[in-house]
Amino acid sequence: MLKCCPLCANSVRLLAIGGRDRIACTSCEFVHWDNPKPVTATLIPMDGGLVLVRRNVEPFVDDWCLPGGFIEARECPEEAAMREVLEETGLEVQVKSILGAHSPGRGINVIILFYLAEFVGGTMKPGDDASEVRVFKERDLPKNVCFDLHRKMIRKYFEGNGRAP
Ligand SMILES: [Zn+2]
Numbered sequence: 442m443l444k445c446c447p448l449c450a451n452s453v454r455l456l457a458i459g460g461r462d463r464i465a466c467t468s469c470e471f472v473h474w475d476n477p478k479p480v481t482a483t484l485i486p487m488d489g490g491l492v493l494v495r496r497n498v499e500p501f502v503d504d505w506c507l508p509g510g511f512i513e514a515r516e517c518p519e520e521a522a523m524r525e526v527l528e529e530t531g532l533e534v535q536v537k538s539i540l541g542a543h544s545p546g547r548g549i550n551v552i553i554l555f556y557l558a559e560f561v562g563g564t565m566k567p568g569d570d571a572s573e574v575r576v577f578k579e580r581d582l583p584k585n586v587c588f589d590l591h592r593k594m595i596r597k598y599f600e601g602n603g604r605a606p
Pocket residue numbers: 446447448449450451466467468469470471
Protein backbone atom coordinates (compact mmCIF):
# COMPACT_ATOMS: atom_id res chain seq x y z
CA MET A 442 0.00 0.00 0.00
CA LEU A 443 1.28 3.41 -1.00
CA LYS A 444 2.04 5.56 2.04
CA CYS A 445 2.76 8.88 0.40
CA CYS A 446 2.94 10.50 -3.01
CA PRO A 447 6.05 9.40 -4.96
CA LEU A 448 6.10 12.77 -6.75
CA CYS A 449 5.70 15.32 -3.96
CA ALA A 450 5.78 13.19 -0.78
CA ASN A 451 2.51 14.60 0.47
CA SER A 452 -0.20 12.32 1.80
CA VAL A 453 -2.37 10.10 -0.39
CA ARG A 454 -5.97 9.04 0.12
CA LEU A 455 -8.85 7.35 -1.67
CA LEU A 456 -10.46 9.74 -4.13
CA ALA A 457 -13.20 9.12 -6.68
CA ILE A 458 -11.49 9.43 -10.07
CA GLY A 459 -12.94 8.20 -13.35
CA GLY A 460 -15.80 6.46 -11.60
CA ARG A 461 -13.66 4.46 -9.19
CA ASP A 462 -12.03 5.03 -5.84
CA ARG A 463 -8.33 5.36 -6.43
CA ILE A 464 -5.40 6.19 -4.25
CA ALA A 465 -4.33 9.70 -5.21
CA CYS A 466 -2.25 12.55 -3.90
CA THR A 467 -4.00 15.17 -1.81
CA SER A 468 -1.85 17.99 -3.19
CA CYS A 469 -0.60 17.16 -6.70
CA GLU A 470 -2.08 15.39 -9.75
CA PHE A 471 -0.58 11.99 -8.96
CA VAL A 472 -2.93 8.99 -9.20
CA HIS A 473 -1.81 5.54 -8.16
CA TRP A 474 -3.45 3.55 -10.98
CA ASP A 475 -2.18 0.26 -9.59
CA ASN A 476 -2.57 -1.56 -12.91
CA PRO A 477 -1.94 -5.31 -12.91
CA LYS A 478 1.58 -6.45 -13.68
CA PRO A 479 1.95 -8.85 -16.61
CA VAL A 480 3.88 -12.07 -16.04
CA THR A 481 4.69 -14.83 -18.49
CA ALA A 482 4.23 -18.59 -18.19
CA THR A 483 5.42 -20.81 -21.01
CA LEU A 484 4.44 -24.29 -22.08
CA ILE A 485 7.33 -26.11 -23.74
CA PRO A 486 6.43 -29.52 -25.18
CA MET A 487 9.31 -31.98 -25.02
CA ASP A 488 9.55 -35.79 -25.25
CA GLY A 489 5.77 -36.15 -25.00
CA GLY A 490 5.57 -34.00 -21.88
CA LEU A 491 5.98 -30.46 -20.63
CA VAL A 492 8.97 -28.72 -19.07
CA LEU A 493 8.37 -27.68 -15.46
CA VAL A 494 10.66 -25.96 -12.98
CA ARG A 495 10.90 -26.51 -9.26
CA ARG A 496 10.84 -23.20 -7.42
CA ASN A 497 13.52 -22.20 -4.97
CA VAL A 498 11.95 -18.85 -4.12
CA GLU A 499 8.83 -17.79 -2.27
CA PRO A 500 5.99 -18.26 -2.71
CA PHE A 501 5.60 -22.03 -3.02
CA VAL A 502 9.24 -23.03 -2.56
CA ASP A 503 9.78 -26.63 -3.79
CA ASP A 504 6.57 -26.69 -5.82
CA TRP A 505 6.64 -27.08 -9.58
CA CYS A 506 5.32 -24.63 -12.16
CA LEU A 507 5.70 -23.48 -15.72
CA PRO A 508 8.82 -21.41 -16.34
CA GLY A 509 8.14 -17.68 -16.46
CA GLY A 510 8.24 -14.45 -14.57
CA PHE A 511 7.85 -10.71 -14.64
CA ILE A 512 8.38 -8.70 -17.78
CA GLU A 513 11.25 -6.24 -17.50
CA ALA A 514 10.81 -2.52 -18.14
CA ARG A 515 10.13 -1.86 -21.84
CA GLU A 516 10.59 -5.52 -22.74
CA CYS A 517 8.36 -7.17 -25.34
CA PRO A 518 6.24 -9.91 -23.67
CA GLU A 519 7.38 -12.66 -26.06
CA GLU A 520 11.02 -11.77 -25.47
CA ALA A 521 10.37 -11.83 -21.73
CA ALA A 522 8.84 -15.30 -22.05
CA MET A 523 11.87 -16.62 -23.94
CA ARG A 524 14.35 -14.90 -21.59
CA GLU A 525 12.68 -16.30 -18.49
CA VAL A 526 12.68 -19.81 -19.97
CA LEU A 527 16.39 -19.52 -20.78
CA GLU A 528 17.26 -18.15 -17.33
CA GLU A 529 15.28 -20.78 -15.44
CA THR A 530 15.79 -23.87 -17.60
CA GLY A 531 18.84 -23.32 -19.83
CA LEU A 532 16.61 -23.95 -22.85
CA GLU A 533 16.42 -21.70 -25.87
CA VAL A 534 12.86 -21.57 -27.11
CA GLN A 535 10.88 -19.81 -29.78
CA VAL A 536 7.39 -18.56 -28.90
CA LYS A 537 4.82 -20.08 -31.30
CA SER A 538 1.55 -18.65 -30.02
CA ILE A 539 -0.21 -17.05 -27.11
CA LEU A 540 -2.63 -19.42 -25.39
CA GLY A 541 -4.39 -16.92 -23.22
CA ALA A 542 -4.16 -13.97 -20.85
CA HIS A 543 -5.75 -14.59 -17.47
CA SER A 544 -5.94 -12.93 -14.11
CA PRO A 545 -5.83 -15.15 -11.02
CA GLY A 546 -8.40 -13.14 -9.06
CA ARG A 547 -8.38 -13.23 -5.25
CA GLY A 548 -6.79 -9.78 -5.22
CA ILE A 549 -3.61 -10.99 -6.95
CA ASN A 550 -2.77 -8.05 -9.16
CA VAL A 551 -1.10 -9.77 -12.12
CA ILE A 552 -2.11 -10.93 -15.58
CA ILE A 553 -0.54 -14.18 -16.67
CA LEU A 554 0.32 -14.41 -20.36
CA PHE A 555 0.47 -18.07 -21.32
CA TYR A 556 2.66 -18.88 -24.29
CA LEU A 557 3.34 -22.03 -26.25
CA ALA A 558 6.98 -22.26 -27.26
CA GLU A 559 9.13 -24.66 -29.21
CA PHE A 560 12.49 -25.94 -28.01
CA VAL A 561 15.26 -24.79 -30.33
CA GLY A 562 18.52 -25.35 -28.43
CA GLY A 563 20.46 -25.20 -25.22
CA THR A 564 20.92 -27.71 -22.43
CA MET A 565 18.44 -28.25 -19.65
CA LYS A 566 19.80 -27.08 -16.33
CA PRO A 567 18.15 -25.18 -13.49
CA GLY A 568 19.10 -21.53 -13.15
CA ASP A 569 17.81 -18.45 -11.38
CA ASP A 570 14.65 -19.17 -9.42
CA ALA A 571 14.71 -22.93 -10.02
CA SER A 572 16.28 -25.79 -8.10
CA GLU A 573 15.31 -28.44 -10.64
CA VAL A 574 14.00 -28.61 -14.16
CA ARG A 575 12.57 -31.63 -15.90
CA VAL A 576 10.03 -32.93 -18.36
CA PHE A 577 6.82 -34.40 -16.97
CA LYS A 578 4.46 -36.60 -18.93
CA GLU A 579 0.80 -36.47 -18.00
CA ARG A 580 0.94 -39.68 -15.98
CA ASP A 581 3.86 -38.57 -13.79
CA LEU A 582 2.90 -34.95 -13.14
CA PRO A 583 3.88 -33.98 -9.60
CA LYS A 584 1.14 -33.41 -7.01
CA ASN A 585 2.65 -30.09 -5.97
CA VAL A 586 2.17 -27.94 -9.05
CA CYS A 587 1.52 -24.43 -7.75
CA PHE A 588 -0.59 -21.61 -9.15
CA ASP A 589 -4.20 -22.57 -10.06
CA LEU A 590 -3.95 -21.13 -13.56
CA HIS A 591 -0.72 -23.03 -14.30
CA ARG A 592 -2.40 -26.28 -13.20
CA LYS A 593 -5.42 -25.51 -15.36
CA MET A 594 -3.34 -24.73 -18.43
CA ILE A 595 -1.19 -27.87 -17.99
CA ARG A 596 -4.34 -30.00 -17.63
CA LYS A 597 -5.88 -28.46 -20.76
CA TYR A 598 -2.69 -29.11 -22.68
CA PHE A 599 -2.69 -32.80 -21.81
CA GLU A 600 -6.47 -33.12 -22.32
CA GLY A 601 -5.83 -31.99 -25.88
CA ASN A 602 -3.23 -34.78 -26.19
CA GLY A 603 -0.41 -32.33 -26.45
CA ARG A 604 -2.15 -29.89 -28.74
CA ALA A 605 -2.16 -26.30 -27.62
CA PRO A 606 -5.17 -25.55 -25.41
ZN1 LIG B 1 1.79 14.50 -4.86
